[in-house]
Amino acid sequence: MTLPIDLAILTLVVISGIGALAVKDLLGASIVFSAYSFLMCLAWASMGAVDVAFTEAAVGAGVSTVFCVAAVFHTTRRTKD
């Protein structure tokens, strides 16, 4: 039952991980990275590690995205490479 869910989550994790690296717009990259964190949170929850999932949701998807957006706001929005 959970195997299809796990496979779907892991596929999306890989896609959003590659997406976060490939996007040239840094603001977009930080949002994709937040989606990656949220999917990792789902993966932890499906493995039964609810404490880790909670931390990932609060820190990864919440606060660190705000920090990334703040850093982009004060630097440049496009990558150099």
Added chain:
Amino acid sequence: MKFLAMIAVVLTGGLLIFHTGAFPDFGDANSPANTYLSPYYLENGQADTHAPNVVTSVLADYRGYDTMFETTVVFAAGLACFFLLRRKQKPGDTPRMYRHLPTGVTLHIKEGGTLPAEDSAVFRRLDSEFVPHQIIIKNTCRIVIPFIQIFALYVVAHGHYSPGGGFQGGVLLAASFILYAISHDLRRAIRRFPEKVAALFGSMGVLIYAGTGVLCLLFGANFLNYEALAPLLGVSPVMARSHGILIVEIGVAFAVMAVIIWIYYNLSSAGKHDEGL
């Protein structure tokens, strides 16, 4: 250079993927982690610490020494951001925008111009990037923030029984303040929770954690062995361990909340603490 980096990344990743086959399967009862320590924690955790959530009892009691240094690392991260980014600034150094409330006229005051009083009822400071009146956002956040904070306190206090604890509760508290700073403005958030208070709370959280350990030493037990606090708290040794976990979690929550808010102040205003996101 980029090509070399690519080869290094592909090689390392390939090695890692190649060797994942040697790991024990997920949930394998015969793996080393599940035959040596985990059974002890699972069988004795409840009886030793009176905390049904084994994760909490491992983090804050059996492995309390690790968690103390994690808290210290969080505090050090806050200090590092402060030392790297913080810049002192005099009020007249940069141009500022004010709105004259009775007429609705926006004023742009250049460097060295006369500034209205800080608590003026007639002039309101605006961010230099124009922000329209966002009455829906402001009021929604005003309603939501108290509930986030109550939930955060619940997460801290209920860490023995449900997922969560000091770290998650502290992050939620900090998130409520960040939401306030984004929906209103940074200056108002700093007035509510000044930088000095953030620094004080951060060091206080680490002090609560380490101080509990030292208190246990003073009562003649090992560092962070909360059983020693039983006579002080007036409960049985098992309940003393449970209460010790709670005290330590409160310390972690203080440190994490203050440090995340502090990092946000420094990052969002480039260290000037003047105009945020």
